[in-house]
Amino acid sequence: MSSTPLTGIRVVEFAGLAPGPFAGLLLADYGASVLRIDRPNAVSQDQLTRHKSSIILDLRDTASHAVLLSLLSKADVLIDPYRPGVLERLGLSPTDVLLKHNPRLIVARMTGFRRDGKYKNMAGHDINYIAVSGVLSMLGRAGDPPYAPGNIIGDFAGGGAMCFIGILLALMSRARTGRGQVVEANMVDGSAYLAAMPRLNRQTPLWSGPRGENTLDGGSPFYDTYETKDTGKYFAVGALEPQFYAALLKGLGFDPKELPSREDRKHWPTLRAAFAKRFKEKTRAEWEAIFDGTDACATPVLDQSELEQNGFEQRPAVHLVDTPALPIAADDGGWTTDGLIPGTGGQDLLIAWLGWEKGRDYDVRSDGTLLKIIDKKAKL
Secondary structure, eight states, X not given: OOOOTTTTOEEEEEOOSTHHHHHHHHHHHTTOEXXXXXXXXXXXXXXXXXXXXXXXXXXXSXXXXXXXXXXXXXXXXXXEOSOTTHHHHTTOXXXXXXXXXXXXXXXXXXXXXXXXXXXXXXXXXXXXXXXXXXXGGGOSOXXXXXXXXXXXXXXXXXXXXXXXXXXXXXHHHHHHHSOOOEEEEEHHHHHHHHTHHHHHTTTSTTTOSSTTOSTTTTOSTTEEEEEOSSTTOEEEEEOOSHXXXXXXXXXXTOOGGGSOOTXXXXXXXXXXXXXXXXXXXXXXXXXXXHHTTSSSOEEEOOOHHHHHHTTOOOOOSSOOSSSOOOOOOIIIIISOOOOOOTTSBHHHHHHHHHOOOBTTTEEEOTTSBEEEOSSTTOOO
């Protein structure tokens, strides 16, 4: 493997969905060796599996449990996507067991709600986490109910990405102290942190109005989307600064003198109606020909199928010149993936991490579950 930021870092990831696997994906893309732990007879729906391997363990079986502890003795990071109390019930308390077993281990715990407070024992999903964080209340058109933008903010931005940051911070700390620690990440605090700018601007003209009536949330006509002549196609406009707004008006064919001032919010409905009518006069491709290469901050709204068909390259989140991330192939999680079948590739990591051999150090049950050979009479 070529040198990457996380070359040599070993990660154990308990199988889950969305935020936990996304944190593991970020680690894997930047060179970490990531091993997913699947349960017996599990059918994984996880698609965030690029650059990962898997083994099957039954953590209620002593010999299978022993495989995990052996792996964690050599691991750098454990990703725990479970609700509070699950690890403890499995005899894997981070502080009482895991960090004593391997003091250098970083245990990254990813929950939806906080681990304290009235929601701590409740089930939930992205929409619930961003709801109690205050973020959901800011999303949506004026006069409409709050609108959840898929599960991007809670699961991925406020969850998996924030957990990834926590893991990196813990790795930096370990480089100085030599000690691992527990990383507590949750989607309520993560998504609330992402909303720092609108929260801190509630007393300013930028974000002091109700939902959908502010400059950046669909309230202003110069920061919005407009349907073009070809129904179902849209153009995005973000002409905030005066010079960019002037370029927008020029591209749309307006004389600034024929439109009311945008500085008075009472004029916004009139401006929006004028922009909407004008955008409907041309196709999206025609508007692209007008705005491409200008500073009007006007761009087509491209959908995922278009990007895939046009060969848009999925790249890592950031590019490091000296230690780049691993390549992201189009058919390996860039646009499509077959996922990771439980048990795929994991036995190779047993050799690489532990030097184990099948039949000498471990065996495999008929359902694919790995069991450590504690003695030759171990029941398989």
